[in-house]
Amino acid sequence: MTEPPLEVETVLVPVDGSDESVAAVEYAAAIAEQYGASVHAMYVLGEDIVHGLETGGIPDEEIRSETEAFIDTVRDIADRYGVGVTNSNAYGFSTTSKLQHPGTVVLDTAEHVDADFLVIPREPLTGEPGEILEKAAEYVLLYASQPVLSV
Known part of the structure; x- marks a missing residue:
């Protein structure tokens, strides 16, 4: 078996709790498996949530509970x-x-x-207003110095 042409130790996958994020985690885990790497999942909080947290309109515990539940899903996928x-x-x-x-x-x-590879969900343009990664995907594709897979 030949060595992969790319060395990957960390695959970064930004997530926001959406179905597209779950699909991106699947891809990130598959890439990590192929390269003997690990996955770093970064849960990105959207504008409405950030505003709610900063003004006290959304309790910290509510967001912590939601993000932890999604990260549990990420861990389950990575374990597989x-x-x-x-x-x-x-x-x-x-x-x-x-x-x-x-x-x-x-x-x-x-x-x-120190991510070597990025997998970013590309949200549909008709997605929910809280799904913010659609705003990040094109920017990341344009400016990342690492290889990027947009799914």
Whole structure:
């Protein structure tokens, strides 16, 4: 068997709890399995959620519960492929900085976790307003220095 032409140790997959995110995790886990890598799932919080958290309109515990439940799904998928998984949460938007965008958050996290490969869900344009990764996919495809699979 020949060596893969690419060395991959960490596959970053940004998620937002959507069905498209589940599909992206499946791809990320399959790629990680192929390269003997691990998966880092980053749960990206949307603009409405960030605003609700910052103004107190949404309880922290409610968001923590939702994100942890989705990360459990990520762990289940990773376990099926026999790959390790780490995770983090990130605000996709800021109420105080116009420069913070889901795409920049994904790329900053990729640098922080030293990701070698990115798998990003490409949400349908008719998706729910809370599904923010559609706003990040094109940006990441344009500016990532790592290979990117958009699913």
